[in-house]
């Protein structure tokens with residue numbers, strides 16, 4: 001059983017993400033799980049903004065580009081990746097996500113459950129669930 005919160009709008013989810021960001025110290029891997037449209041990218045907007053790495057509007061879904069990077073040159077980097085469109089383990093390996101772990105950063109991964117990523121970093125898992133309408137449950141766990 002992890003900590004959980006229920007939000008009732010996209011704005012509440014981004015606001016929760018801003019607060020959650022205060023707990024993050026690089027290096028850390030944030031694994032986002034949850035169905036299509038459950039709010040993974042919306043939550044990431046709040047986390048990235050809370051880290052001061054970009055504005056909410058600058059954070060867009062990396063569904064097609066696979067990896068986005070945010071952050072000022074002398075601040076820590078924030079990577080935001082999405083494995084949804086990765087079809088095979090071969091494609092996953094070709095992405096070279098392991099290279100992201102060369103320098104301490106915050107790595108946020110959508111659809112992380114599709115492929116096992118080997119990482120030496122501490123991990124936090126955020127599970128998002130539809131509760132009907134605009135309600136979402138966010139559950140935090142440390143695995």
Ligand SMILES: Nc1ncnc2c1ncn2[C@@H]1O[C@H](COP(=O)(O)OP(=O)(O)OP(=O)(O)O)[C@@H](O)[C@H]1O
Pocket residue numbers: 007008009010011012013034035036037038039040041042043061063084110133134135136
């Ligand atoms: N409580 C809420 N929290 C988050 N998003 C919400 C909420 N209520 C409504 N929404 C809406 O749900 C949608 C969530 O889309 P978002 O792209 O964040 O989901 P996703 O989990 O990243 O989907 P995908 O798996 O396609 O990447 C947005 O249109 C957002 O405005």
Ligand SMILES: [Mg+2]
Pocket residue numbers: 040041042061082110
């Ligand atoms: Mg998304």
